[in-house]
Amino acid sequence: MTVTSTKTAPFKFDNVGSFLRPVKLKAAREDFKNGEISQDELTQVENEVIENLIQKQKAAGLKAITDGEFRRSWWHLDFFWGLNGVEKVEAEQGYKFADVETRAETARLTGKISGDNHPFIEHFKFVQQFADDDVIARLTIPAPAQFLAELVRPENKAATEEFYPNEEDLLKDIANAYQTFIQELSAAGCTNLQIDDCTWGMIVDENFWKNMNDDFTVESLSQKNVNLNNAAIEGKPENLTITTHVCRGNYRSTWASSGAYDKVSDELFGKENVAGYYLEFDTERAGGFESLAKVSGDKQVVLGLISSKIPELEDKEEIKGRIEEAAKYISKDRLCLSPQCGFASTEEGNNLTEEEQWAKLQLVKEIAEEVWG
Numbered sequence: 128m129t130v131t132s133t134k135t136a137p138f139k140f141d142n143v144g145s146f147l148r149p150v151k152l153k154a155a156r157e158d159f160k161n162g163e164i165s166q167d168e169l170t171q172v173e174n175e176v177i178e179n180l181i182q183k184q185k186a187a188g189l190k191a192i193t194d195g196e197f198r199r200s201w202w203h204l205d206f207f208w209g210l211n212g213v214e215k216v217e218a219e220q221g222y223k224f225a226d227v228e229t230r231a232e233t234a235r236l237t238g239k240i241s242g243d244n245h246p247f248i249e250h251f252k253f254v255q256q257f258a259d260d261d262v263i264a265r266l267t268i269p270a271p272a273q274f275l276a277e278l279v280r281p282e283n284k285a286a287t288e289e290f291y292p293n294e295e296d297l298l299k300d301i302a303n304a305y306q307t308f309i310q311e312l313s314a315a316g317c318t319n320l321q322i323d324d325c326t327w328g329m330i331v332d333e334n335f336w337k338n339m340n341d342d343f344t345v346e347s348l349s350q351k352n353v354n355l356n357n358a359a360i361e362g363k364p365e366n367l368t369i370t371t372h373v374c375r376g377n378y379r380s381t382w383a384s385s386g387a388y389d390k391v392s393d394e395l396f397g398k399e400n401v402a403g404y405y406l407e408f409d410t411e412r413a414g415g416f417e418s419l420a421k422v423s424g425d426k427q428v429v430l431g432l433i434s435s436k437i438p439e440l441e442d443k444e445e446i447k448g449r450i451e452e453a454a455k456y457i458s459k460d461r462l463c464l465s466p467q468c469g470f471a472s473t474e475e476g477n478n479l480t481e482e483e484q485w486a487k488l489q490l491v492k493e494i495a496e497e498v499w500g
Contacts, residue, residue: 145469
């Protein structure tokens with residue numbers, strides 16, 4: 128039996144995007160950092176391991192292939208660094224996760240922002256050559272709201288305000304940069320773009336607000352983020368499906384925030400102009416399924432019920448039961464299944480082996496086939 132599916136994402140058996148980096152790739156990146164190999168030599172290794180990964184994705188039955196984010200160090204910063212007017216800098220401190228602090232790097236403005244000639248276009252073209260009648264090529268990038276969040280970090284705020292004393296101008300240029308990128312990506316043949324967005328996980332987390340001033344509320348920040356994301360994807364090509372992935376942090380198997388979707392469901396599920404949502408639901412930190420009733424129109428929801436953070440396989444019948452529970456609030460026909468996040472949102476990767484990673488995806492496939500046929 129195979130999962131019935133269309134050529135349009137999301138798919139009943141799906142995946143968020145990133146994969147554990149092979150040892151060969153990690154070694155090559157370290158050699159490049161130490162000046163022992165050239166950029167061309169690193170690219171050759173990247174091409175080789177990405178092609179191998181794509182064949183494994185096809186063999187696993189995935190309908191959307193990615194490069195596993197193998198050319199990136201971070202799920203988000205590498206994209207920001209590729210925009211015009213942005214530079215890579217050392218941060219004062221890393222991002223705070225539950226049990227660890229990340230590497231201390233960030234993206235800071237050096238001028239006005241624009242999105243033309245982004246290096247990710249060529250990255251996508253490499254994957255696109257392996258698309259066929261059965262699979263499409265997908266690109267994942269961080270959300271515009273995530274870029275805004277990076278630019279207003281305390282250590283970046285002065286540079287941001289130097290070039291954008293008026294926030295409206297900043298929001299406009301972020302949206303325009305993304306629109307430019309999306310048009311160029313579509314011209315390269317992309318029909319499926321996934322926008323990864325941790326800002327919603329921040330907004331619903333009580334600890335996030337302890338460090339905020341009184342200028343913001345849950346409602347005002349939610350409205351600002353959804354408006355920015357919508358402005359960035361406005362005017363997208365008709366044949367380009369845009370989805371979004373929402374999580375609460377994923378770094379070396381740890382997490383950054385907690386909170387149910389309820390506080391942001393009106394804006395996120397009701398007003399964001401995407402075709403589907405990849406949602407973290409593997410632990411109680413994400414709350415219940417009640418807010419799925421707010422998902423507007425015919426948008427799809429990919430339930431992230433399988434954890435990419437731990438090697439242990441979930442109980443198949445328990446996952447099926449949770450799908451039935453979610454179906455009380457949204458039609459089962461609009462539901463899909465995936466891991467709750469990527470296996471390596473940063474090059475460090477989560478604490479499981481490549482074999483365990485593929486076993487997780489095999490479990491997702493089996494459940495999807497048994498639930499949807």
